[in-house]
Amino acid sequence: MTELYEKLFQPYKFSSGVEVKNRIMLAPMTHYSSDDQGYVTEEELAYYGERSAGVGTVITACAYVIAGGKGFPGQFSADDDAFIPSLRKVAETIQGKGAKAILQIYHGGRQSPPDLLPDKQPVSASSVASSEGAPVPREMTEAEIQEVIKAFGEATRRAIEAGFDGVEIHGANTYLLQQFFSPHSNRRTDKWGGTLGKRMIFPLSIVNEVEKTVAEHAKSPFVIGYRISPEEGSEPGITLDDTLQFVDRLANQNLDYIHVSVGHFWNGSFRESDRTESRIVKIYEKVGNRIPVVGVGALHTPEEVAEAMETGVPFIALGRELLMEPYWIEKIKSGKEKEIRTTLSKKDQEELVIPDPLWEKLVNVKGWLPVVD
Numbered sequence: 184m185t186e187l188y189e190k191l192f193q194p195y196k197f198s199s200g201v202e203v204k205n206r207i208m209l210a211p212m213t214h215y216s217s218d219d220q221g222y223v224t225e226e227e228l229a230y231y232g233e234r235s236a237g238v239g240t241v242i243t244a245c246a247y248v249i250a251g252g253k254g255f256p257g258q259f260s261a262d263d264d265a266f267i268p269s270l271r272k273v274a275e276t277i278q279g280k281g282a283k284a285i286l287q288i289y290h291g292g293r294q295s296p297p298d299l300l301p302d303k304q305p306v307s308a309s310s311v312a313s314s315e316g317a318p319v320p321r322e323m324t325e326a327e328i329q330e331v332i333k334a335f336g337e338a339t340r341r342a343i344e345a346g347f348d349g350v351e352i353h354g355a356n357t358y359l360l361q362q363f364f365s366p367h368s369n370r371r372t373d374k375w376g377g378t379l380g381k382r383m384i385f386p387l388s389i390v391n392e393v394e395k396t397v398a399e400h401a402k403s404p405f406v407i408g409y410r411i412s413p414e415e416g417s418e419p420g421i422t423l424d425d426t427l428q429f430v431d432r433l434a435n436q437n438l439d440y441i442h443v444s445v446g447h448f449w450n451g452s453f454r455e456s457d458r459t460e461s462r463i464v465k466i467y468e469k470v471g472n473r474i475p476v477v478g479v480g481a482l483h484t485p486e487e488v489a490e491a492m493e494t495g496v497p498f499i500a501l502g503r504e505l506l507m508e509p510y511w512i513e514k515i516k517s518g519k520e521k522e523i524r525t526t527l528s529k530k531d532q533e534e535l536v537i538p539d540p541l542w543e544k545l546v547n548v549k550g551w552l553p554v555v556d
């Protein structure tokens with residue numbers, strides 16, 4: 184292994200006290216393969232087992248915290264104590280291979296397909312569809328808002344009881360927490376909406392609830408991460424300046440990291456074309472040393488990851504690359520980095536241990552992965 188990659192292999196101790204052996208994380212990726220009730224299947228456990236030996240941290244696919252927030256067919260559930268044994272299998276599989284296991288906790292809000300919901304009615308901050316023709320959500324009542332905040336706390340308690348090392352609050356990718364932060368989906372005039380500060384109240388209430396749950400229930404150090412999307416394309420929509428104010432608030436919480444979800448690590452603002460510096464780097468500069476930032480997005484080779492870390496961003500999550508190359512870390516360690524795959528061959532499903540429903544999307548949805556044959 185060359186010196187170039189030394190940064191990737193530095194251990195790190197989060198503020199909670201959890202220690203990880205290196206700076207690479209498996210990015211959260213939904214695998215659409217749990218059973219209809221939300222229990223994890225053997226295929227999913229095999230998928231995690233195959234990808235947990237090298238990386239320091241595995242962030243799981245998003246698990247819904249309440250039935251009204253389910254977002255995908257085959258999504259796994261953290262919405263009831265009945266799922267603790269199912270969640271435990273995920274945690275044990277990941278930890279058994281040597282990585283720390285972080286459960287991503289989620290509510291889909293207006294993005295939930297009506298067919299997956301008990302009453303077929305998505306909910307959100309306000310009754311505004313994401314785009315023309317998309318389902319119109321029902322505005323959440325005060326009682327429903329409180330119920331969802333509690334549900335994030337309860338899912339965290341279940342993650343603790345299942346033996347996870349932490350949770351990542353999914354505040355990104357247009358789902359419910361982002362919907363409350365966004366001026367597009369949040370048109371409320373009560374305490375949960377209006378100014379930028381008020382649009383932060385719902386996500387911050389969830390952070391507080393999760394922190395409280397960890398303080399009450401965790402008997403050993405437990406990570407709390409928060410994932411954001413820095414911008415939205417809609418009008419009105421979240422701007423980079425909104426996000427810089429939000430991360431400033433998040434940095435003062437008892438969080439272990441902020442994870443910035445973008446498609447490409449180096450891309451600048453898509454709302455303001457003159458702001459060309461990487462949004463991840465901007466966020467890193469804003470929070471400074473107060474909280475570590477996790478960067479992600481279209482990084483594949485070890486050189487690309489090392490270059491991204493040269494910016495000072497301390498953690499990198501790899502998503503699609505670890506689908507195509509589960510042994511990414513091991514190949515660097517054994518000096519075989521030139522053998523790291525950065526394309527997908529249709530022949531390799533079995534070797535790559537990818538569940539059928541995810542595989543079908545990867546090979547058929549154009550643009551997701553470079554499929555070579």
Ligand SMILES: Cc1cc2nc3c(=O)[nH]c(=O)nc-3n(C[C@H](O)[C@H](O)[C@H](O)COP(=O)(O)O)c2cc1C
Nearest residue numbers: 210211212213244245444479480481482501502503
């Ligand atoms: C198949 C697939 C499923 C995903 N599921 C999730 C998810 O459950 N939660 C989440 O926050 N992001 C999800 N993402 C986004 C990834 O975590 C990541 O941010 C994105 O793929 C960009 O990183 P990459 O270029 O390294 O893949 C998913 C991405 C893919 C390709």
